[in-house]
Amino acid sequence: MAQLSFSPAFRILLAKRGFKNDSEIEAFLFSDLSSLHDPFLMKNMKEVKARIERAVQTHEKILIHGDYDVDGITGVAVLARTLEKLGGEYTTFLPERERDGYGVSEAAIHKAKEQGVALIVTVDCGITAKREIEIARSHGMDVIVIDHHRLPAEGLPNTHLILNPLQEDCPYPFKELSAAGLAFKLSQALTGDEAFEYLDLVALSTISDIAPLTGENRILVKKGLAMLSERKNLGIRALAEVAKMKASQVNTGHVGFILGPRLNAAGRMSSADTALQLLLTRIPREAESLAKILEEENKARQRSERETTQEAMRKVEQTVNFNRERVIVVESPGWHRGVIGIVASRLVEKYERPAVVISVEEGVGRGSGRSIKSFHLFNALRSCEAVLEEFGGHAQAAGLTVTEKNIPLLRAKINAFAMEHLSSEDLKRHVSVDMELKLHELTAGFLEELELLEPHGVGNPRPVFQTGDLRFKSKPRRLYGETYEGVLTDGSLNFQIHLNEKQMLLCAASGSEARFGAAYSLKTKQWNGMKILTLVVKNLQPA
Template identity: 45%
Template sequence: MNYFAWQIRPAAPDAEQALAAAGYGVLLRRVLAARGCADAEAARRLLEPEQGLSDPFLLKDMDRAVARIRQAIEAEEPIVIYGDYDVDGICATAILYECLSSQGAHVRCKLPTRGGGYGLTRAALENLAAKGFSLVVTVDNGISAVEEAACARKLGLDLIVTDHHLPGAALPEAVAVVDPRRSDDASPFKSLCGAGVAFKLCAALEGCAPEELLEMYGELAALGTVADVMPLVGENRILVREGLALLQETMRPGLQALLESGGYAGKPVTADTVSYGLAPRLNAAGRMDNAAVALKLLLCGDEDQAAGIAARLAEINTERQQAEQEVFAAACRLLEQDPARLRDRVLIVAGEDWHPGVIGIVAARLMERYNRPAIAISLHEGEGRGSGRAPDPFDLHGALAACAGHLVRFGGHAAAAGLEIEEEQLPAFRQAVNAWAAEHAPRPKPAALPLDAAVTLEELTLEQVQQLQQLAPFGRENPTPVLLVQDAVIDGVWAMGAEGRHTRVRLRQGRQTLFASLFGVPPQKFAYPVGTPVEAALEVSVFSGRSGPMVSAHLKAIRPAGLGNLPSEQAAWFEALCAGAALDPLRAAALLPRREDTVALYKRIRGGQVFSGDLQPVFAAQGAENAGRTLASLTALQELGLIEEQDGRWLPVQVAQKRDLASAPVLQRLARQAAAQPAEKGENEDGKPESDA
């Protein structure tokens, strides 16, 4: 797991006092101060932005796009909207379809499938031309379709591109290219999603201010913005805030059915509702089946039909969850059964017939689990299709570009990318991409957990927590506040959820108590028994229960009281060692366990006190300054086959013969590096792989 360095955001001097004088409550003023608001005026600008939605005609080529679409409507030309299979693309397609239909256009929608490839394709354009379409309008794609745009022109198709992705060196030749990220675009807000750009196009076609269309399309624009993880600042804050309010009371049968299917009907609708409830269901259609199912739901006007489609999406999402878990488990097994893979800076895993619709999610989960770039590849008959994710500041697109000779094709950006590869190229590709990473990419820093403020349980009143909601909607660049509670004690632990897969904890601080939920960790894997002094990082909100509104808390992270951040630093050193680095001799010596360290750890393992998902209680018991030695001891015991993981705990394994602890590979590497001996084959003094040449 990641051992976070807990970091309280610094606040400007006297900021909290100034905000208190302006009447802000204790929680809100601390969070505002932590987020750079030094006075009441700065707080007002953050909470109530004066700027509205900008004029759509400030977007480059918007006038040309509007003129050509109006011409097509007047001439009764058939128009096709070419979207994408993710939530943003589906919502953008729905927005523009409804707008054009309301103006009397002859319009159809086309969504690609994952099997057919992302974005415009030559085959799709040829098919559209053969069916008599004369105008193609893309939404949420097309900015990189330079060759496809040339093909469209040869076929006699006029092309209008609307997109929000970063353009390449050349723009596609089209009637209009509307993208706020064009270098020559003068619009003031650059972080619209595809649905946001489509929304602006509709406002331009209607000849009205964008605000006037929020009631018509605000829900869909908000869905696309949140699902595509766009920054929730500026114009996106307006779109999402207004859109979520509309979604709460939606009159759209499709969205009503989606809310009811997920169990969200009648409950407050937040950005989290979209991220974790609605978007996965809509996305599942494109991942597992056909995105047209999700589009049909959004456009559906019949309640009974919408309920049936929503039920089908729920089934598809369950299939997606099962496939995702199977592939993720298989990927983790591949890595953990081959320790050499875990020394790679870029993790690459491949499996026969892994479902291609879930490999992107699996790559993201691997990145989160191992705190480094990860690429998951589905193989079929010697051909592989992969998806990768990378944390800042790693440039995944740059890494793939440097290794393009091993790939059939690739695309994407620094944080996420897709690729196609021949299976026989996998070993060479793994070596090449890790060599590039060693040369160009810094090692990941210890994972950080930003904290907005330290609070007491007594301060977490309903009134104070309600005031925090003024900061919503929460998301990228405006995260949910995380509050630090120190000097608390575990006062109770219970199973939560239908199958007991989650944990409910009661925290006590003096006479005050608070219930908090920990998702994804059942009680038998929770490493903190009743009575344990802890520090807790909490996300708080207001829950409307049967007895009225009450404070609800999510346990974002937990650790033993007083542990500090030293284990996070040493865990980062140990991770670097496992990834092939040659450590400074002093650091290697700090990680090299003494025999008594390993013996003490083994005794704890025999007592069932070592939880595989959270070693922090062991760090506290054996000394925070010895956290690196604890990790090395645990790895050594695992390498020698003396322990194994069972139901969330490390337990001893009965062996026939005595094992020499010093023979463990990890201890031998640490001993060499602590003695400053030459690095072993495959690594140099900077931890960079050496060439075999």
């Protein structure tokens, strides 16, 4: 292998990210679809493949049972397209948040029995559905579980047809696939390389579910983003058009802030079936109509989110004692269950601590929690198991059901856990800096090298650099909202910057010759055929 030629600054950055020799660097930067793991390394894949092939060959009816978020919707879409290719007979079911709640629906199982379904495939749910799967099996139906969530402490459901790489004896090397990623691996086992045509759906899922963009996910998302940029899926093309997303190259930001929220809006505000139909339609006019519906659903979601966030913040200011409570727990009747997860994220951003937001109806609270990096929310909820009806999720995000009378006990127990596992230092906002740079090192060649690190996300964040002895060329001006625009200089080079209101006030309170150290990430945009570089300030300190 020829030695890779990179700038010294890029080599230092790669080493700090853990890639110190050329083989490690090449594997991270240049792995492609040929580097994907064999799907048959996953426990039970051979048996699941055989069961689906038997259902197709004998014309058994199959129910694909998903979830109402982007991961569950796209996972169902991947399997629906795969079964179409194989000639299978299938129907789909996506739960409605208000009507069915989270997880496998018992009502859907009974209806499937009435419709003559012989095989149920759950996607993005099922790993905790012991009771519901027993009901399905008692009706003579087999159940395949495709679920990436953590395994329940009380044991797995009574089916040997489980695809989840977190199973203790599963030899599959990569453990962080989304549910749609797992559906893709099954599709790959069933159809080979033909499954690659679904990677745009896998990218939507992986980014929207905030899965780590490392290992196999990095490969899947890189290819999936390229497919999204081609706009081959009619529904995605229509959704991009109504959202006025004109970028020719789709990146993780476009998925996370434009496409993903609109697909999620259907499941948050009404029925996720609208989003599924959009992803599956082959009729341009239908795609346009469904995309417009999702756009309106997203606007309704934004209004509800704003109102609920304002109410929740008022409750926090009025009721939370930050000296005693390291985890925010707020509840109220009337909050829309479709937005409480987003509201929890807003509280985490503002108060820099974990937050659980609970919507109460008829004595039952259904909550959604978000956390900070240093606090494992799922483990925290496990410590509160005695006062919860049910719970599930990950380290950074979780859902729960709790009776209204037990909410004070939940608040007390989760904060008792936090006092042992969350220090006051953990609650301070930290900016993780990759390396120090001089402004003259921000060359065109270095910027091109940085593009090789994309896509960015959890596990592969956008690099943050530190430069000292800088001063402002002029007073920053408001760009939009709480974002300000200014120019920093080291005396030789000038760079446009974006900074927040707090940083702007620090600048305004300092003299014109004041010197600063800045931690920043880099953002480029095309303007009249030229690349414009902006330093996005993460932290600003007087020198």
